[in-house]
Amino acid sequence: MILYRPIGMSELILIYKSRMRIFPPRLPEQPFFYPVINFRYAEQISKEWNTKHNPYAGYVTRFEVNDDYAATFERHIVGESWHEELWVSADALEQFNEHIHSPIQVVSAYFGEKFRGHIPDKGGMKDRHAVEQFSLLDQHYQHSTQDFHGEITLNHLTIFLNCLFWAGHDFSQHNISPARREQILSAIRSVWAEAFPEIHLPSFMLNPDIIRPALPAT
Amino acid sequence: MNRGIAFIVVTILVTGTLFFGTYSDNPLSRQSPVIAFTVAPASRILTSTARAKKTVTPTATSDATTTLYRTVDEVELAYILTQGNYGFSTNGSGKYFALRLEGVVTFAKSSLNTNRQMTITSIIVPPKILERGYVFDDVGGARLSVHFPDAALADLYREMSPITIVPRPAVPNGK
Numbered sequence: 428m429i430l431y432r433p434i435g436m437s438e439l440i441l442i443y444k445s446r447m448r449i450f451p452p453r454l455p456e457q458p459f460f461y462p463v464i465n466f467r468y469a470e471q472i473s474k475e476w477n478t479k480h481n482p483y484a485g486y487v488t489r490f491e492v493n494d495d496y497a498a499t500f501e502r503h504i505v506g507e508s509w510h511e512e513l514w515v516s517a518d519a520l521e522q523f524n525e526h527i528h529s530p531i532q533v534v535s536a537y538f539g540e541k542f543r544g545h546i547p548d549k550g551g552m553k554d555r556h557a558v559e560q561f562s563l564l565d566q567h568y569q570h571s572t573q574d575f576h577g578e579i580t581l582n583h584l585t586i587f588l589n590c591l592f593w594a595g596h597d598f599s600q601h602n603i604s605p606a607r608r609e610q611i612l613s614a615i616r617s618v619w620a621e622a623f624p625e626i627h628l629p630s631f632m633l634n635p636d637i638i639r640p641a642l643p644a645t
Numbered sequence: 646m647n648r649g650i651a652f653i654v655v656t657i658l659v660t661g662t663l664f665f666g667t668y669s670d671n672p673l674s675r676q677s678p679v680i681a682f683t684v685a686p687a688s689r690i691l692t693s694t695a696r697a698k699k700t701v702t703p704t705a706t707s708d709a710t711t712t713l714y715r716t717v718d719e720v721e722l723a724y725i726l727t728q729g730n731y732g733f734s735t736n737g738s739g740k741y742f743a744l745r746l747e748g749v750v751t752f753a754k755s756s757l758n759t760n761r762q763m764t765i766t767s768i769i770v771p772p773k774i775l776e777r778g779y780v781f782d783d784v785g786g787a788r789l790s791v792h793f794p795d796a797a798l799a800d801l802y803r804e805m806s807p808i809t810i811v812p813r814p815a816v817p818n819g820k
Binding site: 575 | 734787790792
């Protein structure tokens with residue numbers, strides 16, 4: 428079964444640190460883990476909740492578990508007919524994680540007007556917000572591929588978290604045309620694919636509800 | 646002491662030359678005191694500066710010095726020729742250097758540098774300067790590397806040896 432989970436930046440950071448394999452344990456005041464059944468619902472939560480709260484970023488993750496295992500959890504409709512979710516008790520999350528056919532994918536992201544991005548504490552991007560970061564990467568790409576490459580691998584978490592914002596942002600005020608933006612993003616993806624082949628850089632899925640053939644159990 | 650090693654050490658101390666080479670095609674090699682050198686597994690570098698009167702391998706770190714490597718494009722190379730350092734980026738984001746020659750050579754040949762005219766340069770620095778930067782593994786790139794923020798570059802340029810060109814054919818990659 429394909430499931431989705433809308434998350435904020437802090438939860439995505441924890442998932443990333445697990446190499447996109449598991450969802451982090453719930454907090455004591457969170458008795459359930461709620462994956463949702465369809466992309467539409469996950470998208471709505473991301474847009475209407477996460478983008479309105481600091482750091483103003485909502486990500487939709489997509490992952491797969493065996494149908495038989497998913498069927499062991501209660502399904503609840505909590506609003507409209509498509510507001511359907513599974514209720515996984517916090518105690519069961521560790522076992523649930525073991526049934527995820529990794530990697531967990533980021534298939535969409537939404538950003539509020541106040542979004543400033545993940546801001547690293549080292550490298551050339553240190554203390555710069557997301558728009559400045561991309562402008563810097565553009566200049567690195569023009570002038571020094573060693574700086575460009577180093578910046579990406581040193582600040583890979585920032586790249587991972589901000590790349591979908593860059594993909595949708597208008598950088599014309601920074602003299603970066605859409606074509607130029609795509610060129611830089613393509614170069615980032617190339618560097619990423621060679622440096623971190625086991626983790627897919629987030630990319631927008633045109634139709635995340637299309638179910639792929641079931642992955643073999645791992 | 647092994648007589649062969651003793652001979653090499655004496656040769657260095659007395660004549661100041663060993664595996665000394667020049668790279669006449671590169672304009673940097675015509676600038677004193679910039680000295681180019683040949684790179685071979687067993688080779689050693691000997692610069693003409695008083696500060697660097699000891700032998701180091703291109704990739705090894707001795708007790709007293711560390712060699713850093715940086716690939717530069719034609720624009721940065723031209724700047725080096727006129728100013729003798731790597732300058733400061735317009736965005737104030739510092740500079741990246743590799744700590745291993747093999748890493749930067751591999752990176753210079755990578756697809757990211759296809760159709761770019763890259764030149765590998767090196768500098769010799771006191772190891773203590775690395776404390777001003779952030780050392781990390783540039784995975785898939787130049788590997789063991791260090792980033793110096795702008796605030797550290799002035800000190801780096803004051804402490805470093807003259808910039809040296811690593812004599813590698815500066816032709817577009819992928820050819």
